[in-house]
Amino acid sequence: MLSYQHAFHAGNLADLHKHALQAWMLDYLTAKPKPLSYLETHAGRGLYDLSGAEAAKTGEAAAGITRALSENWLAADHPLRRALSDIRARHGGTAYPGSPLIAAHFLRPDDSAHLAELHPAEHQALSQVAGFAHLHRQDGFDMAQALCPPTPRRGMLLIDPSYEIKADYQTIPGQIAKLARKWNVGVIALWFPILTDDRQAAMVTALTHAHPEALLSQVRFPPARPGHGMVGSGMLIINPPYGLTNEARRIEALYDRL
Numbered sequence: 001m002l003s004y005q006h007a008f009h010a011g012n013l014a015d016l017h018k019h020a021l022q023a024w025m026l027d028y029l030t031a032k033p034k035p036l037s038y039l040e041t042h043a044g045r046g047l048y049d050l051s052g053a054e055a056a057k058t059g060e061a062a063a064g065i066t067r068a069l070s071e072n073w074l075a076a077d078h079p080l081r082r083a084l085s086d087i088r089a090r091h092g093g094t095a096y097p098g099s100p101l102i103a104a105h106f107l108r109p110d111d112s113a114h115l116a117e118l119h120p121a122e123h124q125a126l127s128q129v130a131g132f133a134h135l136h137r138q139d140g141f142d143m144a145q146a147l148c149p150p151t152p153r154r155g156m157l158l159i160d161p162s163y164e165i166k167a168d169y170q171t172i173p174g175q176i177a178k179l180a181r182k183w184n185v186g187v188i189a190l191w192f193p194i195l196t197d198d199r200q201a202a203m204v205t206a207l208t209h210a211h212p213e214a215l216l217s218q219v220r221f222p223p224a225r226p227g228h229g230m231v232g233s234g235m236l237i238i239n240p241p242y243g244l245t246n247e248a249r250r251i252e253a254l255y256d257r258l
């Protein structure tokens with residue numbers, strides 16, 4: 001039974017890290033006039049309202065994207081700012097895009113998109129806003145293993161699990177090894193939390209040993225509430241696009257002030 005709901009966390013400091021890198025990669029990949037494939041294993045509902053009860057309850061968006069915008073952490077022409085402006089023009093000033101709608105901002109009619117979301121209510125909400133993509137109500141890794149290598153071969157896969165199943169930390173390196181073998185030119189991006197008990201550490205070590213050329217970007221921030229277990233955000237990116245390392249270091253520097 002899935003209980004995680006991203007609405008409580010949308011626009012937090014982890015989303016900012018993940019979405020800034022996701023938007024930058026999609027902006028880079030879509031600069032070439034060649035179609036691409038975009039795959040997501042754990043899509044969420046696609047669109048969030050930061051004036052809703054969920055965001056108010058945790059205050060995570062206020063400490064994340066809302067603060068980042070008011071303090072101009074990202075330049076006005078940063079790909080994430082551009083995607084956010086587009087979404088807010090369409091859906092209102094307190095809207096926040098999940099990763100599928102960030103992707104939708106950049107994808108072109110000839111690009112192919114596949115999104116997996118297993119939770120019935122999240123999947124239903126996603127279907128209202130993700131007409132650009134093929135939606136799959138199935139396990140995201142099963143979808144990715146079935147589709148890889150996708151057509152077209154250029155493109156990226158975002159893996160953003162909720163880590164509700166503790167075994168995820170053990171199984172993810174094997175899943176990613178298989179995907180990287182099948183789709184050796186794909187940009188494969190995994191998000192993971194940095195936790196006070198370092199539960200993610202063995203997974204990250206296994207991944208960096210197996211994929212020594214991958215880009216590892218990690219940021220740390222204060223917990224959302226006293227005692228909250230998440231104190232940072234990580235992204236591991238296999239086949240990082242040219243220039244992404246510099247962008248990652250720029251984003252990481254933003255967190256040094258926290």
Ligand SMILES: C[S@@+](CC[C@H](N)C(=O)[O-])C[C@H]1O[C@@H](n2cnc3c(N)ncnc32)[C@H](O)[C@@H]1O
Nearest residue numbers: 006042043044098099117118119139140160162
């Ligand atoms: C962290 S949220 C996704 C957030 C989204 N990627 C974003 O950045 O806007 C993780 C999502 O994965 C879904 N989920 C959990 N287990 C799944 C599975 N095995 N396959 C597909 N989706 C799953 C959850 O319902 C949840 O909506």
